[in-house]
Amino acid sequence: MKRLVLVLGLALLSGCATVKRSQLRPDYESVDKTRVKRLVVVTQPLPDGKQAVGELWSLVARRYVNQNRDFIAKANVALEGSPADTSFRGLCTDDAEGILWLSPDMKPQGKGMEAAVKAQLLRCSDGQEVWSAEAAGSWASEDKRYTELTEQYTGELGAEVAPYVAPTFRLLSATLDTLPRPQLNDKDVEDKIELGE
Known part of the structure:
Protein backbone atom coordinates (compact mmCIF):
# COMPACT_ATOMS: atom_id res chain seq x y z
CA MET A 1 0.00 0.00 0.00
CA LYS A 2 2.85 2.41 0.87
CA ARG A 3 4.41 1.75 -2.51
CA LEU A 4 1.13 2.52 -4.31
CA VAL A 5 0.77 5.80 -2.41
CA LEU A 6 4.37 6.73 -3.27
CA VAL A 7 3.91 5.91 -6.97
CA LEU A 8 0.67 7.90 -7.12
CA GLY A 9 2.30 10.83 -5.32
CA LEU A 10 5.24 10.86 -7.73
CA ALA A 11 2.90 10.60 -10.70
CA LEU A 12 0.98 13.64 -9.48
CA LEU A 13 4.12 15.70 -8.97
CA SER A 14 5.58 14.83 -12.34
CA GLY A 15 2.24 14.78 -14.14
CA CYS A 16 1.13 16.76 -17.10
CA ALA A 17 -1.72 19.17 -17.57
CA THR A 18 -5.04 17.62 -18.28
CA VAL A 19 -7.17 19.77 -20.51
CA LYS A 20 -10.60 18.77 -19.32
CA ARG A 21 -12.54 20.85 -21.79
CA SER A 22 -11.91 23.14 -24.75
CA GLN A 23 -14.63 24.83 -26.76
CA LEU A 24 -14.59 27.12 -29.80
CA ARG A 25 -17.53 29.06 -31.22
CA PRO A 26 -19.00 27.21 -34.22
CA ASP A 27 -18.86 30.43 -36.27
CA TYR A 28 -15.19 31.15 -35.46
CA GLU A 29 -13.94 30.71 -39.03
CA SER A 30 -16.45 33.16 -40.49
CA VAL A 31 -16.67 35.69 -37.63
CA ASP A 32 -13.67 35.88 -35.30
CA LYS A 33 -10.72 34.40 -37.18
CA THR A 34 -9.96 37.70 -38.91
CA ARG A 35 -11.39 40.05 -36.25
CA VAL A 36 -10.14 38.96 -32.83
CA LYS A 37 -6.34 39.10 -33.00
CA ARG A 38 -5.19 41.89 -30.67
CA LEU A 39 -5.51 40.84 -27.04
CA VAL A 40 -5.14 41.99 -23.46
CA VAL A 41 -4.24 39.12 -21.10
CA VAL A 42 -5.94 39.30 -17.68
CA THR A 43 -5.28 37.04 -14.69
CA GLN A 44 -7.99 37.38 -12.04
CA PRO A 45 -8.20 36.36 -9.24
CA LEU A 46 -4.53 36.23 -8.24
CA PRO A 47 -3.07 32.70 -8.10
CA ASP A 48 -2.27 31.75 -4.50
CA GLY A 49 -3.32 35.33 -3.60
CA LYS A 50 0.02 36.76 -4.77
CA GLN A 51 0.37 39.76 -7.09
CA ALA A 52 3.76 38.68 -8.45
CA VAL A 53 2.41 35.22 -9.31
CA GLY A 54 -0.56 36.82 -11.09
CA GLU A 55 1.89 38.92 -13.10
CA LEU A 56 3.82 35.74 -13.90
CA TRP A 57 0.67 34.06 -15.22
CA SER A 58 -0.27 37.01 -17.41
CA LEU A 59 3.25 37.49 -18.74
CA VAL A 60 3.75 33.78 -19.52
CA ALA A 61 0.37 33.69 -21.30
CA ARG A 62 1.03 36.90 -23.25
CA ARG A 63 4.35 35.64 -24.53
CA TYR A 64 2.99 32.16 -25.25
CA VAL A 65 0.07 33.34 -27.40
CA ASN A 66 2.34 35.76 -29.26
CA GLN A 67 4.93 33.09 -30.01
CA ASN A 68 2.76 30.01 -30.50
CA ARG A 69 -0.79 31.02 -31.45
CA ASP A 70 -0.29 34.05 -33.77
CA PHE A 71 -2.16 36.52 -31.56
CA ILE A 72 -0.92 40.05 -30.95
CA ALA A 73 -1.01 40.50 -27.18
CA LYS A 74 0.56 43.82 -26.23
CA ALA A 75 -0.72 44.15 -22.67
CA ASN A 76 -1.08 41.94 -19.62
CA VAL A 77 -2.50 42.63 -16.16
CA ALA A 78 -3.06 40.75 -12.91
CA LEU A 79 -5.97 41.81 -10.71
CA GLU A 80 -7.00 40.76 -7.22
CA GLY A 81 -10.48 39.75 -6.18
CA SER A 82 -13.28 38.51 -8.38
CA PRO A 83 -14.07 40.36 -11.59
CA ALA A 84 -16.97 42.82 -11.32
CA ASP A 85 -17.43 42.67 -15.09
CA THR A 86 -16.62 39.29 -16.62
CA SER A 87 -16.51 40.77 -20.13
CA PHE A 88 -13.64 43.08 -19.03
CA ARG A 89 -14.88 45.74 -21.45
CA GLY A 90 -13.09 48.41 -19.42
CA LEU A 91 -9.79 46.85 -20.56
CA CYS A 92 -10.78 46.91 -24.23
CA THR A 93 -8.83 50.08 -24.96
CA ASP A 94 -6.71 51.26 -27.86
CA ASP A 95 -6.87 48.59 -30.57
CA ALA A 96 -7.70 45.59 -28.34
CA GLU A 97 -10.16 43.20 -29.99
CA GLY A 98 -10.27 40.54 -27.30
CA ILE A 99 -9.55 39.69 -23.67
CA LEU A 100 -7.80 36.48 -22.73
CA TRP A 101 -9.03 35.89 -19.17
CA LEU A 102 -7.26 33.38 -16.94
CA SER A 103 -9.04 32.42 -13.74
CA PRO A 104 -6.48 30.36 -11.79
CA ASP A 105 -6.55 28.19 -8.70
CA MET A 106 -3.01 27.42 -7.56
CA LYS A 107 -1.57 26.28 -4.27
CA PRO A 108 1.63 24.69 -2.98
CA GLN A 109 1.51 20.95 -2.41
CA GLY A 110 4.57 19.18 -1.03
CA LYS A 111 7.54 20.14 -3.24
CA GLY A 112 5.32 21.29 -6.05
CA MET A 113 2.12 23.00 -7.04
CA GLU A 114 -1.41 21.91 -7.65
CA ALA A 115 -2.99 24.18 -10.24
CA ALA A 116 -6.13 24.59 -12.31
CA VAL A 117 -7.31 27.23 -14.73
CA LYS A 118 -10.50 28.30 -16.42
CA ALA A 119 -9.61 30.34 -19.49
CA GLN A 120 -11.77 32.36 -21.86
CA LEU A 121 -11.20 34.45 -24.96
CA LEU A 122 -13.81 37.22 -24.97
CA ARG A 123 -14.67 39.51 -27.88
CA CYS A 124 -14.25 43.21 -27.05
CA SER A 125 -17.04 44.34 -29.36
CA ASP A 126 -19.83 42.56 -27.46
CA GLY A 127 -18.24 40.58 -24.60
CA GLN A 128 -19.17 37.24 -26.20
CA GLU A 129 -17.05 34.15 -25.57
CA VAL A 130 -15.01 33.02 -28.57
CA TRP A 131 -13.08 30.16 -26.91
CA SER A 132 -12.86 28.59 -23.46
CA ALA A 133 -10.94 25.81 -21.78
CA GLU A 134 -10.40 24.19 -18.38
CA ALA A 135 -7.27 22.34 -17.32
CA ALA A 136 -5.56 21.13 -14.15
CA GLY A 137 -2.52 19.25 -12.93
CA SER A 138 0.20 18.91 -10.30
CA TRP A 139 3.91 19.47 -10.87
CA ALA A 140 7.21 19.69 -9.02
CA SER A 141 8.42 23.26 -8.61
CA GLU A 142 11.99 22.32 -9.50
CA ASP A 143 12.33 20.93 -13.01
CA LYS A 144 15.69 20.99 -14.80
CA ARG A 145 13.94 21.50 -18.15
CA TYR A 146 12.70 24.89 -16.91
CA THR A 147 15.82 26.18 -15.12
CA GLU A 148 16.52 28.94 -17.66
CA LEU A 149 12.87 29.94 -17.81
CA THR A 150 12.75 30.13 -14.01
CA GLU A 151 15.87 32.32 -13.99
CA GLN A 152 14.35 34.59 -16.64
CA TYR A 153 11.08 35.15 -14.79
CA THR A 154 12.66 35.48 -11.34
CA GLY A 155 14.99 38.08 -12.86
CA GLU A 156 11.96 40.01 -14.11
CA LEU A 157 9.47 39.48 -11.26
CA GLY A 158 11.49 38.50 -8.19
CA ALA A 159 12.51 35.37 -6.32
CA GLU A 160 8.97 34.89 -4.96
CA VAL A 161 7.80 33.48 -8.31
CA ALA A 162 10.52 30.78 -8.58
CA PRO A 163 8.45 27.80 -7.31
CA TYR A 164 5.55 28.82 -9.57
CA VAL A 165 7.34 29.16 -12.93
CA ALA A 166 7.56 25.53 -14.14
CA PRO A 167 4.03 24.55 -13.00
CA THR A 168 2.56 27.76 -14.48
CA PHE A 169 4.27 27.25 -17.81
CA ARG A 170 3.25 23.61 -18.05
CA LEU A 171 -0.40 24.31 -17.23
CA LEU A 172 -0.73 27.38 -19.45
CA ASP A 186 0.18 42.27 -43.62
CA LYS A 187 -0.33 45.01 -40.99
CA ASP A 188 -0.83 42.35 -38.29
CA VAL A 189 2.43 40.67 -39.30
CA GLU A 190 4.24 44.03 -39.04
CA ASP A 191 2.74 44.58 -35.59
CA LYS A 192 3.93 41.14 -34.46
CA ILE A 193 7.44 41.85 -35.71
CA GLU A 194 7.43 45.13 -33.74
CA LEU A 195 6.49 43.22 -30.57
CA GLY A 196 9.69 41.21 -30.88
CA GLU A 197 8.40 38.30 -28.76
Missing part, protein backbone atom coordinates in the same frame (compact mmCIF):
# COMPACT_ATOMS: atom_id res chain seq x y z
CA SER A 173 1.08 25.91 -22.47
CA ALA A 174 -1.24 22.88 -22.50
CA THR A 175 -4.30 25.08 -22.08
CA LEU A 176 -3.33 27.76 -24.59
CA ASP A 177 -2.39 25.17 -27.21
CA THR A 178 -6.14 24.61 -27.61
CA LEU A 179 -6.67 28.24 -28.73
CA PRO A 180 -7.43 28.73 -32.41
CA ARG A 181 -5.03 30.54 -34.74
CA PRO A 182 -6.24 33.88 -36.06
CA GLN A 183 -5.64 34.90 -39.66
CA LEU A 184 -3.19 37.78 -39.87
CA ASN A 185 -2.99 40.39 -42.62
Whole structure:
Protein backbone atom coordinates (compact mmCIF):
# COMPACT_ATOMS: atom_id res chain seq x y z
CA MET A 1 0.00 0.00 0.00
CA LYS A 2 2.85 2.41 0.87
CA ARG A 3 4.41 1.75 -2.51
CA LEU A 4 1.13 2.52 -4.31
CA VAL A 5 0.77 5.80 -2.41
CA LEU A 6 4.37 6.73 -3.27
CA VAL A 7 3.91 5.91 -6.97
CA LEU A 8 0.67 7.90 -7.12
CA GLY A 9 2.30 10.83 -5.32
CA LEU A 10 5.24 10.86 -7.73
CA ALA A 11 2.90 10.60 -10.70
CA LEU A 12 0.98 13.64 -9.48
CA LEU A 13 4.12 15.70 -8.97
CA SER A 14 5.58 14.83 -12.34
CA GLY A 15 2.24 14.78 -14.14
CA CYS A 16 1.13 16.76 -17.10
CA ALA A 17 -1.72 19.17 -17.57
CA THR A 18 -5.04 17.62 -18.28
CA VAL A 19 -7.17 19.77 -20.51
CA LYS A 20 -10.60 18.77 -19.32
CA ARG A 21 -12.54 20.85 -21.79
CA SER A 22 -11.91 23.14 -24.75
CA GLN A 23 -14.63 24.83 -26.76
CA LEU A 24 -14.59 27.12 -29.80
CA ARG A 25 -17.53 29.06 -31.22
CA PRO A 26 -19.00 27.21 -34.22
CA ASP A 27 -18.86 30.43 -36.27
CA TYR A 28 -15.19 31.15 -35.46
CA GLU A 29 -13.94 30.71 -39.03
CA SER A 30 -16.45 33.16 -40.49
CA VAL A 31 -16.67 35.69 -37.63
CA ASP A 32 -13.67 35.88 -35.30
CA LYS A 33 -10.72 34.40 -37.18
CA THR A 34 -9.96 37.70 -38.91
CA ARG A 35 -11.39 40.05 -36.25
CA VAL A 36 -10.14 38.96 -32.83
CA LYS A 37 -6.34 39.10 -33.00
CA ARG A 38 -5.19 41.89 -30.67
CA LEU A 39 -5.51 40.84 -27.04
CA VAL A 40 -5.14 41.99 -23.46
CA VAL A 41 -4.24 39.12 -21.10
CA VAL A 42 -5.94 39.30 -17.68
CA THR A 43 -5.28 37.04 -14.69
CA GLN A 44 -7.99 37.38 -12.04
CA PRO A 45 -8.20 36.36 -9.24
CA LEU A 46 -4.53 36.23 -8.24
CA PRO A 47 -3.07 32.70 -8.10
CA ASP A 48 -2.27 31.75 -4.50
CA GLY A 49 -3.32 35.33 -3.60
CA LYS A 50 0.02 36.76 -4.77
CA GLN A 51 0.37 39.76 -7.09
CA ALA A 52 3.76 38.68 -8.45
CA VAL A 53 2.41 35.22 -9.31
CA GLY A 54 -0.56 36.82 -11.09
CA GLU A 55 1.89 38.92 -13.10
CA LEU A 56 3.82 35.74 -13.90
CA TRP A 57 0.67 34.06 -15.22
CA SER A 58 -0.27 37.01 -17.41
CA LEU A 59 3.25 37.49 -18.74
CA VAL A 60 3.75 33.78 -19.52
CA ALA A 61 0.37 33.69 -21.30
CA ARG A 62 1.03 36.90 -23.25
CA ARG A 63 4.35 35.64 -24.53
CA TYR A 64 2.99 32.16 -25.25
CA VAL A 65 0.07 33.34 -27.40
CA ASN A 66 2.34 35.76 -29.26
CA GLN A 67 4.93 33.09 -30.01
CA ASN A 68 2.76 30.01 -30.50
CA ARG A 69 -0.79 31.02 -31.45
CA ASP A 70 -0.29 34.05 -33.77
CA PHE A 71 -2.16 36.52 -31.56
CA ILE A 72 -0.92 40.05 -30.95
CA ALA A 73 -1.01 40.50 -27.18
CA LYS A 74 0.56 43.82 -26.23
CA ALA A 75 -0.72 44.15 -22.67
CA ASN A 76 -1.08 41.94 -19.62
CA VAL A 77 -2.50 42.63 -16.16
CA ALA A 78 -3.06 40.75 -12.91
CA LEU A 79 -5.97 41.81 -10.71
CA GLU A 80 -7.00 40.76 -7.22
CA GLY A 81 -10.48 39.75 -6.18
CA SER A 82 -13.28 38.51 -8.38
CA PRO A 83 -14.07 40.36 -11.59
CA ALA A 84 -16.97 42.82 -11.32
CA ASP A 85 -17.43 42.67 -15.09
CA THR A 86 -16.62 39.29 -16.62
CA SER A 87 -16.51 40.77 -20.13
CA PHE A 88 -13.64 43.08 -19.03
CA ARG A 89 -14.88 45.74 -21.45
CA GLY A 90 -13.09 48.41 -19.42
CA LEU A 91 -9.79 46.85 -20.56
CA CYS A 92 -10.78 46.91 -24.23
CA THR A 93 -8.83 50.08 -24.96
CA ASP A 94 -6.71 51.26 -27.86
CA ASP A 95 -6.87 48.59 -30.57
CA ALA A 96 -7.70 45.59 -28.34
CA GLU A 97 -10.16 43.20 -29.99
CA GLY A 98 -10.27 40.54 -27.30
CA ILE A 99 -9.55 39.69 -23.67
CA LEU A 100 -7.80 36.48 -22.73
CA TRP A 101 -9.03 35.89 -19.17
CA LEU A 102 -7.26 33.38 -16.94
CA SER A 103 -9.04 32.42 -13.74
CA PRO A 104 -6.48 30.36 -11.79
CA ASP A 105 -6.55 28.19 -8.70
CA MET A 106 -3.01 27.42 -7.56
CA LYS A 107 -1.57 26.28 -4.27
CA PRO A 108 1.63 24.69 -2.98
CA GLN A 109 1.51 20.95 -2.41
CA GLY A 110 4.57 19.18 -1.03
CA LYS A 111 7.54 20.14 -3.24
CA GLY A 112 5.32 21.29 -6.05
CA MET A 113 2.12 23.00 -7.04
CA GLU A 114 -1.41 21.91 -7.65
CA ALA A 115 -2.99 24.18 -10.24
CA ALA A 116 -6.13 24.59 -12.31
CA VAL A 117 -7.31 27.23 -14.73
CA LYS A 118 -10.50 28.30 -16.42
CA ALA A 119 -9.61 30.34 -19.49
CA GLN A 120 -11.77 32.36 -21.86
CA LEU A 121 -11.20 34.45 -24.96
CA LEU A 122 -13.81 37.22 -24.97
CA ARG A 123 -14.67 39.51 -27.88
CA CYS A 124 -14.25 43.21 -27.05
CA SER A 125 -17.04 44.34 -29.36
CA ASP A 126 -19.83 42.56 -27.46
CA GLY A 127 -18.24 40.58 -24.60
CA GLN A 128 -19.17 37.24 -26.20
CA GLU A 129 -17.05 34.15 -25.57
CA VAL A 130 -15.01 33.02 -28.57
CA TRP A 131 -13.08 30.16 -26.91
CA SER A 132 -12.86 28.59 -23.46
CA ALA A 133 -10.94 25.81 -21.78
CA GLU A 134 -10.40 24.19 -18.38
CA ALA A 135 -7.27 22.34 -17.32
CA ALA A 136 -5.56 21.13 -14.15
CA GLY A 137 -2.52 19.25 -12.93
CA SER A 138 0.20 18.91 -10.30
CA TRP A 139 3.91 19.47 -10.87
CA ALA A 140 7.21 19.69 -9.02
CA SER A 141 8.42 23.26 -8.61
CA GLU A 142 11.99 22.32 -9.50
CA ASP A 143 12.33 20.93 -13.01
CA LYS A 144 15.69 20.99 -14.80
CA ARG A 145 13.94 21.50 -18.15
CA TYR A 146 12.70 24.89 -16.91
CA THR A 147 15.82 26.18 -15.12
CA GLU A 148 16.52 28.94 -17.66
CA LEU A 149 12.87 29.94 -17.81
CA THR A 150 12.75 30.13 -14.01
CA GLU A 151 15.87 32.32 -13.99
CA GLN A 152 14.35 34.59 -16.64
CA TYR A 153 11.08 35.15 -14.79
CA THR A 154 12.66 35.48 -11.34
CA GLY A 155 14.99 38.08 -12.86
CA GLU A 156 11.96 40.01 -14.11
CA LEU A 157 9.47 39.48 -11.26
CA GLY A 158 11.49 38.50 -8.19
CA ALA A 159 12.51 35.37 -6.32
CA GLU A 160 8.97 34.89 -4.96
CA VAL A 161 7.80 33.48 -8.31
CA ALA A 162 10.52 30.78 -8.58
CA PRO A 163 8.45 27.80 -7.31
CA TYR A 164 5.55 28.82 -9.57
CA VAL A 165 7.34 29.16 -12.93
CA ALA A 166 7.56 25.53 -14.14
CA PRO A 167 4.03 24.55 -13.00
CA THR A 168 2.56 27.76 -14.48
CA PHE A 169 4.27 27.25 -17.81
CA ARG A 170 3.25 23.61 -18.05
CA LEU A 171 -0.40 24.31 -17.23
CA LEU A 172 -0.73 27.38 -19.45
CA SER A 173 1.08 25.91 -22.47
CA ALA A 174 -1.24 22.88 -22.50
CA THR A 175 -4.30 25.08 -22.08
CA LEU A 176 -3.33 27.76 -24.59
CA ASP A 177 -2.39 25.17 -27.21
CA THR A 178 -6.14 24.61 -27.61
CA LEU A 179 -6.67 28.24 -28.73
CA PRO A 180 -7.43 28.73 -32.41
CA ARG A 181 -5.03 30.54 -34.74
CA PRO A 182 -6.24 33.88 -36.06
CA GLN A 183 -5.64 34.90 -39.66
CA LEU A 184 -3.19 37.78 -39.87
CA ASN A 185 -2.99 40.39 -42.62
CA ASP A 186 0.18 42.27 -43.62
CA LYS A 187 -0.33 45.01 -40.99
CA ASP A 188 -0.83 42.35 -38.29
CA VAL A 189 2.43 40.67 -39.30
CA GLU A 190 4.24 44.03 -39.04
CA ASP A 191 2.74 44.58 -35.59
CA LYS A 192 3.93 41.14 -34.46
CA ILE A 193 7.44 41.85 -35.71
CA GLU A 194 7.43 45.13 -33.74
CA LEU A 195 6.49 43.22 -30.57
CA GLY A 196 9.69 41.21 -30.88
CA GLU A 197 8.40 38.30 -28.76
